[in-house]
Amino acid sequence: MVCDDIPGTLRPPSFALGVPEGDDHERLICTSCGFIRYDNPKIIVGAVCTWESKVLLVRRAIEPRVGYWCMPAGFMELNETTEAGAAREVWEEARARVRIGPLLALYNLPHISQVHLIYSATMLSPDHAPGSESLETCLVGWGEIPWGDLAYPTVEWALRQHAERGGLAGAPYGNRAETYALP
Structure with missing residues (x-):
């Protein structure tokens, strides 16, 4: 998985635990681009x-x-x-x-x-x-x-x-x- 928050660059994402806006579960969120990683059954x-x-x-x-x-x-x-x-x-x-x-x-x-x-x-x-x-x-x-x-x-x-x-x-x-x- 890579993060492309800066056009023309690819780098490993940095995730932090948080509750996305409008959600009620803690999830891993990329601190650079805001990508949300959902863990599902x-x-x-x-x-x-x-x-x-x-x-x-x-x-x-x-x-x-x-x-x-x-x-x-x-x-x-x-x-x-x-x-x-x-x-x-x-x-x-x-x-x-x-x-x-x-x-x-x-x-x-x-x-x-x-x-x-x-x-x-x-x-x-x-x-x-x-x-x-x-x-x-x-x-x-x-x-x-x-x-x-x-x-x-x-x-x-x-x-x-x-x-x-x-x-x-x-x-x-x-x-x-x-x-x-x-x-």
Whole structure:
């Protein structure tokens, strides 16, 4: 990032914390040109992937939560749709090809500044293998899901909500009421 407050020059910006006029949040503001840097929530995309009556799980190889199980999911990249991001994460973490289906759930996690969009997905074949971010992958029946070893509450929510709906389209699920921290 560079500041161009003086025509014909480019130099590193100098930021200070302040509340911009008309705003009510502290933000980083360039002391030279007034540019405001907005820090916004990160978008996580993922998919509950099924092959016949089994669900695809990956065991995490990276922090946080190394060794715990989850569905393929991760940070959305620039210039991709949420559906493309979910399919990419499935490929990166489980080397599986999928057809992305309906949006299953949208979870707001303000305490960690994240929004999760989780899709239902159908695997195009039963083939899967660990990617660089996974220790192992497996297809398990619903009764074999290691509920006590899931990486995050959102993984459990999405798996249970997918089972409740049977993979059918419908309005996306959201956070359970007790997860909201009201001001």
